[in-house]
Amino acid sequence: MGVTEPQHDVFQAIADSTRRSLLKLLAEADKEMSITAITEHFPISRTGINKHLQVLSEAGLVSSRKVGRETRYKIQPDPLTELKQWLSFFEQYWETKLSALKEFLETDERET
Template sequence: MSDTHTILFKTLSDPTRRAIFERLCREGDKTVGALTEHAGVSQPVVSKHLRILKQAGLVSGLHEGRQTHYSAQPDALSPLRDWTAQMAEFWEGRFDALENLLKRIDQ
């Protein structure tokens, strides 16, 4: 597994980070204050998670005056989509082989 995969999996393994990323995907740009309102954690904690999401390329920030508006970068998930597709193909092949074996045993 590549470093990119490891970074993405590790970043999204935290439920708070995943929730922040999902919210940005669903609702669009948000400030730290807006994200903190529904996060169930303090503003410094949200800021820490946003920093980690930015480092992984999953979030970007645009400074406007004294505030930063954060937005999700869903295309950053493409390495995970590719990996998932490869794993699905692998397991489908395994299940097909198992099905064929079971059919031969039944005969």
């Protein structure tokens, strides 16, 4: 069985606040959760939660498995590494810019 490419990218998947909340819930639980248990934490329908979980699953951010008649979900944080790398680049970018501004301002103060 081959590895399939995610159908949604990580950035698209986490663009929605409900999906970010779902990831946070699953991360804090640090265990598999049934859709029934997940739905108890949100003011939307089970169908709505299921659609959000499907997007997260297609992005590789959650895994699911059947246990009897229920499906259980668990976070798969590895794809978030891409997001971390992207944010790290911009963190370094701004750090460099702010350091240059600080140096400029300190130089300007010494000259006056």
